[in-house]
Amino acid sequence: MKTMKWLIKREFWEHKGMVLWAPAVVAGLIALLTLSGLLLGRDMAFEGGASKISVELGGAARDTTIAMLADVYMAFSVPILLILGFLVFFYCLGALHDDRRDRSLLFWKSLPVSDRMTVLSKVVLALVAIPLVSVLIGIALSLVIAVLLGISMAMHGVNLLGPVLSSPAFYLSPLRLIGLIPVYMLWALPTVGWLLLVSSWARSKVFLWAVGAPLVTAVLVAWANKIFGLGMPQGWFMENVVSRLLLGVAPGNWFLHSRINPQALVQEGAEHVRNADLFGASWSTLGNPVLWVGVAAGVAMIAGAVWLRRWREEG
Template sequence: MKTMISLLKREFWEHTGMFLWTPLSVAAAMICVFTMPFLFGQHLISAHVLDRVGRMRDDTQRVGDALASIYMLSSGPLLIAMAGIIFFYCLACLHDDRRDRSILFWKSLPVSDFQTVLSKLLVACLVVPLIFLTIATAMSFCMLMILSIAFSTQEVFIFKDLLANGKLYLTPLQIAGILPVYILWALPSLCWLMLVSSWARSKVFLWAVGIPLLVVFLIGMLKLLIYQDADMQWFVDLILGRSIGSLVPGAWIRFESIPLNAYFPLSKEDSGFERIFMISWHTLTSLQLWLGVLLAACMFYMTVRLRRWREAA
């Protein structure tokens, strides 16, 4: 356990800029962009909008409930950036130390290849999402407070109703509760990228993206040659989606063909994120999910073996 903790700390120290300063910079930029209209763009806000805000004075409880239910939606761009960070980290995590030959130093330590690869996988699927979720929650709360202050300038005081609303505290927990689902759906992409990172000697990005694209292209050409009218969209989703696109949070919506209206609350009393939580966990009954996990386990085993054989050769 101590060895694994040390390996995780090593990965964080080596990629502090990617794992910590990048999400902090994105969050700060989003807060600044969100704040500017309230500070310098009063002339951009129409009288109609101000009139609608003014009519909220007598219904602050409903306004507070609505904001507490949806304020975490502002974290969407940050979570998309998280997928990009994880993508490029997995591509480089086992390739860079072979390129600069630092792998010779790390292999001199009493750490097995299995532990090394597992630590990098844990960083990609657990440590990085937790960091981004924490920063996203703090950013969304700051933006909510800024909006509440802006409302108070129009004599719409919602702080009391907002802070007393349980959804304000429950929504981040519901999003964090989807993390195990995200990890399981993302495992094929994570292990594929790490497999390419341990195998390719150069042009890692081209190999990781080019091979799935080439397979889809060859299947499409084969379909044209044999004059088949079968729908190949499922195959494109299987190859491209599970090998690359699984890193995007909520990708299971596409894989399971879940209609978007299923995520919206049926009544005003329902929480949108509560339905997202329940539907996301329901996808654990999907055969596609567990076949992907099985394939990811095979690719993880191949990654560990390749890391050993590459250097032995």
């Protein structure tokens, strides 16, 4: 366990710019742009003065706005979550290939560390550390923007910050976002396994092998299906194989494979998807057999990456 801890720390130190600073810088820029927009008065589309705003947000409308802001303000973290998919993808793509390319593999093999533990440390960084850091940065960004918006609206005569901060949903929303990390880990496992397998095998052009091989295979399968009349449903291979190999690291991809439309979660009379409903729908995808087939395939590909790392030392 202590060895694994130091391996994960080593991975984090080597990729600190990707894991920590990239999402942090993007979050800082978004917060700065938001603040600039608020200072310039371009953040609100309200017409008229403060008295008109107060009237528009009075009574039931005000209560609805407070409930909505307290429930969905985590949506401000979406840009960071989008970046998360790219970070995990490109980290896994070079995780094992870079060790062979710069010959550092020979150094690490001289240490009393097994190939299995080395590969697993990279899996942990990809599936746990990077998502957790990105989610925490996204939560911090959402909190900052929510407070800035509250202060700005208060300056226009509408005090929503206090009621929003006193709402239980305000504190449950970030916890639910963190609670989606296990769901993300399971759905991302096939992509992580595939990218590590290619990273441990390809001598060069890792990206072309990782992306091109599934796409070319999909074209050949579609051609064979059409020529020989195999009767395979149109797009089945793209959806259940290519998509799982390449898009699994994109947060929310489970809705694509589970046939769950987030808009269908909007309750009658509501104006947005409730955070709790989105959270429950995400966890319900764990009952989908497609998920567990992908998990088994991901574990098998990670095992293949361990075997390849053990026997392939050349760059």
